[in-house]
Amino acid sequence: MAKRKAQQNPEVDQPENDKVRSLAQHMEDSTGELMNTNTGVRVNDDQNSLKAGDRGASLLEDFILREKITHFDHERIPERVVHARGSGAHGVFKLYEPLAQYTKAQFLNDASIETPVFVRFSTVAGSRGSTDLARDVRGFAVKFYTQEGNFDLVGNNMPVFFIQDAIKFPDLVHAVKPEPDNEIPQAASAHDTFWDFISVMPESAHMIMWLMSDRAIPRSYRMMEGFGVHTFRLINAEGVSHFIKFHWKPLLGVHSVAWDEAQNISGKDPDFHRRDLWDAIERGNFPEWELGLQIVPEEDEFKFEFDLLDPTKIIPEELVPVVRIGKMTLNRNPENFFAETEQSAFHIGHVVPGIDFTNDPLLQGRLFSYTDTQLIRLGGPNFQEIPINRPIVPVHNNQRDGYMRQTINRGKVSYGPNSLGDNYPLQAKASEGGFTSYPERIDARKIRARSKSFLDHFSQAKLFFNSQSDPEKNHIIEAFSFELGKVQSNDVRRRMLGILSMVDKSLAAAVAFALRLSVPEDPELPMNRSIPADADPADYDPIIVEGSLTASSALSMANSPKDSIKTRKIAFLAADGVDSNSLNSVKTALEAEGAIVEVIAPRLNYILSTTDEEIHVHHSFLTAASVLYDAVYVPGGTNSVATVEADADAVHFLNEAFKHCKAIAADAGAMQVIESTYFARKIPADFSDDSVLLDGIVISDDTAKLAKQFITAIAQHRFWEREKPRKIPA
Numbered sequence: 249m250a251k252r253k254a255q256q257n258p259e260v261d262q263p264e265n266d267k268v269r270s271l272a273q274h275m276e277d278s279t280g281e282l283m284n285t286n287t288g289v290r291v292n293d294d295q296n297s298l299k300a301g302d303r304g305a306s307l308l309e310d311f312i313l314r315e316k317i318t319h320f321d322h323e324r325i326p327e328r329v330v331h332a333r334g335s336g337a338h339g340v341f342k343l344y345e346p347l348a349q350y351t352k353a354q355f356l357n358d359a360s361i362e363t364p365v366f367v368r369f370s371t372v373a374g375s376r377g378s379t380d381l382a383r384d385v386r387g388f389a390v391k392f393y394t395q396e397g398n399f400d401l402v403g404n405n406m407p408v409f410f411i412q413d414a415i416k417f418p419d420l421v422h423a424v425k426p427e428p429d430n431e432i433p434q435a436a437s438a439h440d441t442f443w444d445f446i447s448v449m450p451e452s453a454h455m456i457m458w459l460m461s462d463r464a465i466p467r468s469y470r471m472m473e474g475f476g477v478h479t480f481r482l483i484n485a486e487g488v489s490h491f492i493k494f495h496w497k498p499l500l501g502v503h504s505v506a507w508d509e510a511q512n513i514s515g516k517d518p519d520f521h522r523r524d525l526w527d528a529i530e531r532g533n534f535p536e537w538e539l540g541l542q543i544v545p546e547e548d549e550f551k552f553e554f555d556l557l558d559p560t561k562i563i564p565e566e567l568v569p570v571v572r573i574g575k576m577t578l579n580r581n582p583e584n585f586f587a588e589t590e591q592s593a594f595h596i597g598h599v600v601p602g603i604d605f606t607n608d609p610l611l612q613g614r615l616f617s618y619t620d621t622q623l624i625r626l627g628g629p630n631f632q633e634i635p636i637n638r639p640i641v642p643v644h645n646n647q648r649d650g651y652m653r654q655t656i657n658r659g660k661v662s663y664g665p666n667s668l669g670d671n672y673p674l675q676a677k678a679s680e681g682g683f684t685s686y687p688e689r690i691d692a693r694k695i696r697a698r699s700k701s702f703l704d705h706f707s708q709a710k711l712f713f714n715s716q717s718d719p720e721k722n723h724i725i726e727a728f729s730f731e732l733g734k735v736q737s738n739d740v741r742r743r744m745l746g747i748l749s750m751v752d753k754s755l756a757a758a759v760a761f762a763l764r765l766s767v768p769e770d771p772e773l774p775m776n777r778s779i780p781a782d783a784d785p786a787d788y789d790p791i792i793v794e795g796s797l798t799a800s801s802a803l804s805m806a807n808s809p810k811d812s813i814k815t816r817k818i819a820f821l822a823a824d825g826v827d828s829n830s831l832n833s834v835k836t837a838l839e840a841e842g843a844i845v846e847v848i849a850p851r852l853n854y855i856l857s858t859t860d861e862e863i864h865v866h867h868s869f870l871t872a873a874s875v876l877y878d879a880v881y882v883p884g885g886t887n888s889v890a891t892v893e894a895d896a897d898a899v900h901f902l903n904e905a906f907k908h909c910k911a912i913a914a915d916a917g918a919m920q921v922i923e924s925t926y927f928a929r930k931i932p933a934d935f936s937d938d939s940v941l942l943d944g945i946v947i948s949d950d951t952a953k954l955a956k957q958f959i960t961a962i963a964q965h966r967f968w969e970r971e972k973p974r975k976i977p978a
């Protein structure tokens with residue numbers, strides 16, 4: 249297979265690895281070839297069906313027509329019941345230091361190995377064709393193709409989950425999906441059935457705080473954290489177990505967009521995240537995450553204020569730090585969306601020796617669900633043979649046949665033990681890499697119940713809210729007000745206010761104000777609908793725990809690193825007569841820091857600068873929108889400035905960028921453009937370079953100084969503090 253060059257930048261190699269090489273043998277390229285039917289017969293006419301006479305009826309005999317139409321009729325497979333909308337990429341994982349102390353997994357023991365990975369990011373609730381920018385959890389599923397078989401880390405961009413037991417998963421999903429009578433709304437949780445369910449399910453309180461936070465509207469898949477959610481086990485060669493939580497930490501930091509912006513992007517570019525991931529890899533801006541572990545010795549299982557098996561709880565990083573153990577780099581786009589991304593089948597039960605499960609009841613149920621769903625989605629038990637799902641090591645066992653079997657197993661023997669085949673394939677000893685389960689002692693009654701240690705639903709919801717910056721808190725309040733505003737039932741709203749009052753009184757009061765309702769004095773908790781029929785409600789009363797930690801800095805995106813503008817997209821608004829120096833010097837400075845500059849003008853193709861330079865125009869105002877960019881710059885040049893100022897779309901572009909708290913820069917010669925915006929009057933009268941940076945607005949006639957300040961401003965990502973006091977219509 250030829251080394252692949254990126255389409256957008258031929259300098260960029262998208263590297264091969266063992267998995268990519270194994271996929272190559274299944275690839276087809278028609279360049280320079282003649283057309284065949286699926287049986288290999290060359291096709292002479294693929295444009296006209298076989299007819300009796302040139303106007304005559306079509307003939308059943310036409311096997312070419314029948315084959316083509318039949319294949320087409322069967323092109324679709326069921327979409328994933330959740331996480332239907334997603335985007336994938338290939339890459340590698342490289343370990344920093346061997347972890348023999350904790351695990352015998354080979355790929356976590358040999359720092360010289362590059363383990364191939366395939367990653368699929370997704371939204372949860374929407375259909376395959378839905379918008380990327382829905383307020384939703386994002387799936388973060390990683391398949392490691394290790395030398396000991398596939399390990400799948402099937403996580404999300406939020407570290408907790410809605411429910412504590414897998415038996416409730418179908419109810420949760422039915423509640424959040426479009427309502428069954430009219431299939432409205434698509435890819436949105438802002439409707440009655442979802443909030444009805446949540447309002448009678450207090451265990452979801454913590455997750456709901458994450459879902460209403462800006463984590464649910466990421467700027468990019470490349471700027472999200474990932475979490476394995478459950479507590480897993482690592483087992484070392486001596487059989488010693490440690491509890492662990494998996495984390496992915498993006499090297500570009502964790503960033504989000506504004507909710508109003510998200511809704512706009514959904515119209516302007518519903519493929520925003522998919523395109524962003526694809527383009528970054530094509531340009532050679534390979535996204536990177538560090539894999540982190542929180543490690544808890546077996547004997548510390550009961551040391552915490554919460555239960556390690558409860559998937560609605562995090563282990564705060566203040567209690568157990570995240571140790572960064574390696575780096576994942578996504579460096580290659582798939583060749584074919586269906587063959588790779590759509591047919592990829594992840595399963596939390598795909599583990600390798602040295603990694604094992606815990607008794608988290610959500611995890612245990614997932615162990616059943618993922619294979620089961622592939623059987624219907626991919627049509628039978630041989631989905632593991634689909635190229636993207638095959639391990640990079642050979643498979644030998646006595647499993648046979650089934651729909652679409654690819655492997656041609658030789659010989660008479662397909663059972664074990666056997667003597668005719670010398671008992672092959674042999675079982676592997678643990679010393680040969682055979683998987684052995686952790687021999688956890690279990691001595692208990694069979695019972696359907698919830699452990700009392702799972703009944704604290706609010707302490708970490710509180711911890712999350714308390715850990716947010718003021719703008720983040722405002723966004724959470726606004727998100728609840730929006731979502732509950734879309735609900736029709738006041739009963740549901742009131743119950744939700746009751747739950748919120750258990751999390752934070754000021755939060756409940758602020759949402760109640762927006763809904764013009766009052767917070768119930770004595771919320772009815774737990775909702776007796778969420779407990780077993782014969783249970784004593786007292787056994788399910790939430791336990792109110794005053795957590796000893798009041799805030800955790802890792803929970804706020806405000807604390808994410810803000811030192812780089814790498815891969816940020818900056819719009820330059822210009823027209824004929826733009827000052828070459830004003831445009832080019834700022835462009836060069838931004839590009840030197842890894843940003844991407846796009847020129848937007850009233851018309852497409854090119855503009856002429858003051859020095860008659862033809863400057864490429866990436867978009868006209870018709871096809872561009874400020875919500876698709878991270879920051880805006882208006883270069884100088886008398887004619888250009890006059891045209892931009894007179895263009896309502898350009899002024900709207902700036903107003904919207906201001907509303908969404910983005911960095912804005914203008915050459916002092918373009919001040920008249922700024923003056924025609926709504927936010928001109930919000931610029932402090934004592935305007936100076938220092939106050940400029942405070943608000944993320946940079947205006948200067950010294951382009952070198954301007955570029956420097958603009959870069960610092962863009963790296964801040966957003967100036968959320970501007971949002972409330974300087975709100976403008978846009």
Ligand code: HDD
Pocket residue numbers: 328329330331334368369370386387388389402403404408409413414415417476477478559592593594610613614617618621622
């Ligand atoms: Fe799940 C897909 C993540 C709970 C049942 N899940 C799916 C995907 C991700 C997650 C990222 C998409 C994988 C891909 O890209 O193909 N799921 C989670 C996390 C959970 C979780 C982090 C809680 C900690 N899931 C969960 C439960 C159940 C399922 C409790 C069922 C009992 N999930 C599924 C599924 C899906 C799925 C129905 C749909 C498509 C698929 O599996 O392959 O089996």
